[in-house]
Amino acid sequence: MIKEARIKTNQSILKKTVELILFIIFLFILFAPIFSILIWSIAIRWYWPNTFPQQIGFDYWLQALGIIKSLTLGAVNVLPAFWLSLGIAIVVVVISMLLAIPAGYALSKLKIPHFLKGIILILFLLPRAFPQQPVFLNLMLLFNKVGLNGTVTGVILVHIVVGLVYAVWITTSTFNSIPPELEEAGRSMGATRWKAFSRITLPLATPGLIASAVFVFLQSMFEFTGTFFVGLPFITTLPMTLYSASGSNIQFASVIAILLLIPSIVFMIVIQRLLKAEYIGGISG
Amino acid sequence: MNKNRSNLPQKQNFGKKQAVQGIKKSPAYLLPFCLLLPAVSVIILLYIQPFLASFWGSFFTRRGEFGLQNYKLVLDRYLIDVYFTFAVTIFSTVVATILSILLGVYLRLSQGWVHKIVSILYRLPIFLPFVVVAQMMRSFLAPHGILNLLLAHFNLINIERPLQLFNWIGLSFGFVWKEAPFMVLLIVGGFQMIDDSYIEAAKSVGANLYQIITRVLIPMNKQTILVAVTLVFCSLVGCFSFPYMLIGGKTPSTITIDIAHRVTYFRDYGVANALGVFSYLMVSILAVYYVLNMRKGLYD
Numbered sequence: 001m002i003k004e005a006r007i008k009t010n011q012s013i014l015k016k017t018v019e020l021i022l023f024i025i026f027l028f029i030l031f032a033p034i035f036s037i038l039i040w041s042i043a044i045r046w047y048w049p050n051t052f053p054q055q056i057g058f059d060y061w062l063q064a065l066g067i068i069k070s071l072t073l074g075a076v077n078v079l080p081a082f083w084l085s086l087g088i089a090i091v092v093v094v095i096s097m098l099l100a101i102p103a104g105y106a107l108s109k110l111k112i113p114h115f116l117k118g119i120i121l122i123l124f125l126l127p128r129a130f131p132q133q134p135v136f137l138n139l140m141l142l143f144n145k146v147g148l149n150g151t152v153t154g155v156i157l158v159h160i161v162v163g164l165v166y167a168v169w170i171t172t173s174t175f176n177s178i179p180p181e182l183e184e185a186g187r188s189m190g191a192t193r194w195k196a197f198s199r200i201t202l203p204l205a206t207p208g209l210i211a212s213a214v215f216v217f218l219q220s221m222f223e224f225t226g227t228f229f230v231g232l233p234f235i236t237t238l239p240m241t242l243y244s245a246s247g248s249n250i251q252f253a254s255v256i257a258i259l260l261l262i263p264s265i266v267f268m269i270v271i272q273r274l275l276k277a278e279y280i281g282g283i284s285g
Numbered sequence: 286m287n288k289n290r291s292n293l294p295q296k297q298n299f300g301k302k303q304a305v306q307g308i309k310k311s312p313a314y315l316l317p318f319c320l321l322l323p324a325v326s327v328i329i330l331l332y333i334q335p336f337l338a339s340f341w342g343s344f345f346t347r348r349g350e351f352g353l354q355n356y357k358l359v360l361d362r363y364l365i366d367v368y369f370t371f372a373v374t375i376f377s378t379v380v381a382t383i384l385s386i387l388l389g390v391y392l393r394l395s396q397g398w399v400h401k402i403v404s405i406l407y408r409l410p411i412f413l414p415f416v417v418v419a420q421m422m423r424s425f426l427a428p429h430g431i432l433n434l435l436l437a438h439f440n441l442i443n444i445e446r447p448l449q450l451f452n453w454i455g456l457s458f459g460f461v462w463k464e465a466p467f468m469v470l471l472i473v474g475g476f477q478m479i480d481d482s483y484i485e486a487a488k489s490v491g492a493n494l495y496q497i498i499t500r501v502l503i504p505m506n507k508q509t510i511l512v513a514v515t516l517v518f519c520s521l522v523g524c525f526s527f528p529y530m531l532i533g534g535k536t537p538s539t540i541t542i543d544i545a546h547r548v549t550y551f552r553d554y555g556v557a558n559a560l561g562v563f564s565y566l567m568v569s570i571l572a573v574y575y576v577l578n579m580r581k582g583l584y585d
Contacts, residue, residue: 023399030406033421033462036431040424049444051434099327102320110317120321121580123328126336128516129572131523133541134561137548138335138342161331168324193316222414224526229548239416239526246420246530257420264412271412 034261041254060251078256081241088152088237089220092159096167096216099160101209104171105197109180127165133225140229150234158226163216170215174208175201211271218267222260339565343558347551355559367563369537373453374521374567377460382514384461385468390498392469393476394484404473410466419530422459426450426531451532456539459531460521468513475509476502512578515571522568540564 039053040046041060046053062068066077106112107120127135139158140149148154178201186196224239232240238260245253346354359367392404410418425431428447437444450458479502487501503510525541533542540560547557565572 019395019399023403026403027406029462030409032431032435033418033425034409036425037417037421039431049429049434049437051438099324103324106317106320110320111314112317112321118580120325122576123325123333125576125579127328127332129519129575130336130568131519131541131561131564133523133525133544134339134558134564135332135335137544137554137557137561138338139331141338141342141554142335157331160327164324164327165332218412222416224414224416228525228545239414242416242420243526243530246423250424253420254424257417260414260417264414264417265409268408268412 037254037257037261040250041258043251061255064252064255078238078241078252078259081236081238081256082259084152084236085221085238088156088159089217091156092163092220093213093217095156096160096163097171097209097213099164100167100171100212103168104175105201107168107172108175109183109201124165124168127161132162133229136226136229139226143230149230150232152235155227155231155235155237158230159220159223162223162226163219166219167212167216170212171205171209174205174212177208178204214267214270218263221263339558339561342554343562344555346555347553355555356562358556359559359563363540363543363560365537366540366543367567369453370522370539370541370564371567373456373460373539374518376453377457377464377521378514378518380457381461381465381468381517382510385465385472385513386498386503386510388465388469389472389476390502392473393479393502394494394497407466407469410463411470413463415463415524415527416530418459418463419527422455422462422527422531426455426458451535455531456528459527460524463527464517464521468517471509471513472506475506479505508578512575515575515578518571519568519575522564540567 039056042056042058043053044057044059045055059068064078066079107117112120136158139161143149143154143157148157182200182204183196186200187193191199222239223237224243227235227237227240228243231237236244238256242253242256242260245256343355344351344353346352388403388407392400392407423430427433428449430450432450433442433444433447436442436448442448483501483505484497487497492500523541524539525545528539529542529545532538533545540563544557544560547553547560
């Protein structure tokens with residue numbers, strides 16, 4: 001009996017040790033790439049093959065944020081790109097949500113002929129399933145004809161296409177999660193459809209709609225492929241600045257990468273409070 | 286409807302009077318179409334039209350001749366890249382699937398403080414954009430990057446001959462780093478739905494861990510795993526920013542890099558579109574599965 005008990009404790013010690021070793025490997029793989037942009041963003045002098053930089057400081061941060069004047073080769077001031085990205089993202093969120101809320105409500109709550117609903121759902125699923133790059137290439141050719149190429153409007157339209165698909169999807173599942181009996185009860189008490197929607201369904205849907213808006217906002221802030229074709233070289237959003245800095249100056253590129261990292265971590269924390277796991281499932285990837 | 290009509294005068298002072306009356310006057314069966322029309326027209330105009338144009342455009346050469354010349358050029362010059370894209374995507378998806386199932390099982394079955402920390406931290410890469418992942422991997426995997434410096438620091442490699450990772454290895458590493466956590470998120474959700482009693486029952490008839498995974502957890506969660514695999518495979522085939530920033534200009538490269546080169550250096554949209562059609566074909570089976578499967582889910 002004692003021997004058996006000892007074997008059991010030995011086994012559990014072994015198990016704990018394996019778990020701990022795997023945990024350390026997990027932490028290394030997860031954090032080492034993140035750590036490497038953090039350390040590059042503050043490395044002023046780092047001569048090969050030293051394991052760590054010789055001199056660290058926030059010079060590149062200050063230069064990138066335009067606080068001190070930059071004389072470095074390949075220097076970029078990221079502030080204009082940041083404001084441009086922010087402005088585009090806000091416009092994209094407003095337009096996408098104005099389009100998505102009615103569409104999501106209709107798909108979720110109203111009677112639509114079966115075959116038509118099928119077609120519409122396919123329309124909104126296709127962009128998620130097929131590679132988008134060739135589509136953006138042809139959108140660029142279309143925009144060339146109408147003079148939208150290299151304009152902020154063109155970039156906003158591309159971002160709306162990307163964001164709208166997700167927005168319609170999340171709003172539809174948000175409205176689906178609200179029991180129809182509530183609105184029916186309101187209407188049987190004499191409320192109009194608009195009143196029932198605005199007083200009952202809309203308030204209940206607000207958390208999901210906010211999550212959807214925040215997600216569209218991030219999609220726009222992060223959008224790369226569409227902006228690459230439609231926007232460059234005239235419209236340089238934050239990801240485009242990162243792309244061009246990446247080839248020339250690793251410190252500036254790291255600073256921009258961290259600036260883009262922050263909103264996604266904030267979003268991760270926010271979305272877990274607002275959204276149920278089954279919605280998140282459909283989102284990223 | 287009649288009941289509502291009788292109420293109309295009472296809400297004259299209501300904010301969106303105009304809109305309400307507009308909707309009220311139109312027959313009720315038109316309402317869903319009015320609500321859907323704006324969003325659907327945006328998608329048709331800005332997505333479906335260029336999507337179809339990419340097929341049509343693939344049959345026209347730069348000089349405007351109609352035919353299969355673009356496809357011939359792709360097969361002559363880019364076939365290796367088509368294979369490369371396919372191989373790297375399959376490899377990354379398989380590795381990500383295995384890792385995410387293992388991590389999912391761990392998160393489903395274990396307890397303790399390590400479990401608690403892992404269950405929060407693994408989500409970190411899910412919402413990062415690929416541009417940021419690209420910059421991380423560039424500085425992490427470079428010949429002078431942190432990985433090589435650390436390996437040299439512990440005398441595991443000779444720093445004069447660092448590991449060259451700006452190729453399929455680095456590409457797969459980045460893909461797995463970004464996508465495996467997303468798969469874990471989906472798969473753990475599925476595992477959580479499986480009641481403890483199934484696992485207990487399997488244990489009581491003497492099933493070991495391996496059997497619990499392969500006979501209970503995976504079969505009961507097949508649908509979710511398939512959707513996760515599909516989403517990851519499709520998004521990796523179409524991923525542009527990360528390959529472009531990591532291995533752009535090298536050979537072999539991915540289809541997305543070739544498309545960008547064809548456009549920026551040659552203004553050759555025909556061949557770019559033909560390459561695009563190849564990437565559509567690559568995802569076609571899984572994409573159709575995904576669309577039909579999700580459509581079914583959204584009907585309820």
